[in-house]
Amino acid sequence: MKPLSIKTKITVWYTGLIVLILCIILGILAFSTDRVLVFELQRELEDEVYDIVEDIQYVDGTFDFQKLKYFDDGISISIYNKEQIQIKGLLPSGFSSSVPLYNNQIQTIQSGEVHWLVYDLYVSTNWPEALWIRGVVSLNASYETRTYILLVCVILFPFLALLAAFGGWLITQKAFQPVSLIRKTAADIESSGDLSKRIQLSGSKDEIDDLAQTFDHMLDQLELSFQKERQFTSDASHELRTPLSVILAHTEYGLIQRDNPVETVDALQVIQQQTKKMMALVSSLLLLARTDHQSAQLDFETVNLSEIANMVIDELTLTAQSKNITIHTAIEDNLIIVADQTSIMRLLLNLLQNAIRYGRQNGWIKVELHQLKEDVLGSIEDNGIGIASDNLPQIWNRFYQVDPSRKSVEDTGAGLGLSIVKWIIESHGGQISVESLPGQGTLFRFSLPNRPRHHTDSNM
Ligand SMILES: Nc1ncnc2c1ncn2[C@@H]1O[C@H](COP(=O)(O)OP(=O)(O)OP(=O)(O)O)[C@@H](O)[C@H]1O
Ligand SMILES: [Mg+2]
Structure with missing residues (x-):
């Protein structure tokens, strides 16, 4: 059997409840109208009899x-002497005159189809002779009223239940229309694979509208991350294609020149260099992919930042010398922070590599590190080619390079260094900023807390 929809369930429940309430009302009416009406009539009858006493x-x-009215408000009055013989008044037609008199008592008498309410009063003290x-x-009038009320209810209640x-x-x-719309949008997206579809409810600001907005927002995020993923894959393949083509070309050349050891060694050197480059690129890509899935493991430990900085500078001194760049340092001793050592090395390495790569021949680089309150502040400055202000916001984006053609062929990067730098800084709870003037140089400033603060998972 097909399961009932929520709409049907609610309607059935609701209607069932209304029918139940109406039945209860009907029951109460049937039970109580009788009593209320008879009680009311009884009171009137007694009052009328007492009034008669006053009038005699x-x-x-x-x-x-003479003052007596023997018929008033449907009540018939008759007077009896103390021997219970009727001396005045009238009895309604159909009412038997042999009904015995009982002092101060209400009797219900049935004769034929008619029910009678009878009240007798024996008055012995008002006059010299006693009277009944x-x-x-x-x-019957009350019974008819009751039947009428019940009949109206019985006819009216089914209509009320139907209306409800x-x-x-x-x-x-x-209320469920938006839910169908949400389901339809989800089904549309599933069948067409088009993530640009949205529910876009009218904005009634109720719970369902909230749900639809959350759904739309989730689709925005999903679409964006799919776009990023696609872009990432296409950029990554593009970046890998260049070194692979160089490797292929030099392998073919090496094979042709296999009898010429000098040419073969040259070709092998190029292949080695391109392979190293590809390894670096692949490791960057791997790191980025892990940061995307929040699975990049940071191993926080107490590290001496001053020592790491000096180590990185030592490692790059030769490269700097190849451009005759002097590295000036102002690094405070024993700057201790809790951080992931490999990431911190990578951070400094990327920034310094950039300063050298985009630095000027015979230029300089200044590296500074010092403690300020609970943070270590650092800066890496060069007097190289600089970055135009229009391009500055983009340098943190993956694969972004201001002008890929301005580097030497063997020193081409992929535009991933700074996006990794930004992720490392933020995952340690720090901040980074850049100032630059084209032709004059670039200054990167960053802060790293001594103890990592809760970081926001930033996507680069
Ligand atoms: N110190 C700097 N001086 C001038 N331009 C810079 C400097 N640092 C970065 N840039 C510019 O920002 C771009 C992005 O830098 P990033 O480090 O992300 O990539 P890359 O150095 O090109 O490649 P990768 O670091 O992946 O090897 C660079 O291509 C360069 O144009
Ligand atoms: Mg770089």
């Missing part, structure tokens, strides 16, 4: 019944 006069040894006063009223069911169904139908 005893003048000159006889009763004066009897009031009789038909109960229809209204409930309309409301749930309207």
Whole structure:
């Protein structure tokens, strides 16, 4: 059996509840109208009989019944002497005159189709002679009223239940419309693979609207990350193609020149250099892929930043000398931070490599590191080619290079260094900024907390 939809379930529940409430109301009415109406009639009957007592006069040894009304408000009054013989008044037609009198008691008498309410009062103290006063009223009018009320209810209640069911169904139908829209959008995306589709509800600001907005927002993020992923794959393949073509070309050349050892060695050297470059590129790509999936493991330990900085500078001195660049340092001793050593080395290496790569022949580089409160502040400055202000915001993007043609062929990077630098800094809870003037030089400033603060998972 097909499971019931939430719409149907709500409507059935709601209608069932209304029907139950209506049945309870009907039950209460059937049970209580009778009592209320009879009770009310009983009170009227007693009042009427008591009023009659007031109206009877005893003048000159006889009763004066002139003021009496023997029929009022449906109540018939009859007067009996103390021997219970009727002396005045009237009994309603169909009411038996042989019904015995009981003082101060209400009796319900049935004769034929008619029910009667009878009240008798024996009055012995008001006049020299005692009298019985009897009031009789038909109960049928009350019973008819009750039947009428119940009949109206029985006819009206199914209509009310139907109305409630229809209204409930309309409301749930309207409330669930956005849900169908959400389901339809999801199905559309699934069948077409088009992530640009959105639900875009009217903005009623209710819970479902919130859900749709969250869904749209999630689709935005998903679309963006798919775009990034595609871009990343295409850029990565592009970057890998260049060294691979060089390797292929030199392998072919080496094979042709296999009898010429000098040419073969040259070719092998180029192949070696390109392979190293590819290894560096692949390791950068791997790191970036891991940061994307938040699986990059940082091994936090206490490290001496001053020592690491000096080590990195030593390692790059030869490269700097090849361009006759002098490295000036102002590094405070024993700057201790809790950090991932490999990442910190990579951070300094990338920044220094850039300073050399984009530095000027016979130029200089200044490296400074010092403690300020709970952070180590660092700066790496060069007097190289600089970066135009228009390009500055983009340098942190993956694969971005201001002008790839301005580097020598054997020293081409992939434009990944700074995006890795930014991720390392942020994952340690620090900050980095850049100032640069084309033709004059570039200054990178960064801060690294002594103890890593909770970092935001930034995507480069
Ligand atoms: N010190 C600097 N002086 C001038 N331009 C710079 C400097 N540092 C970075 N840039 C510019 O920013 C771009 C991005 O730098 P990034 O380090 O990310 O990539 P790359 O050095 O080109 O390649 P990779 O670092 O992956 O080997 C560089 O291509 C360069 O144009
Ligand atoms: Mg670089």
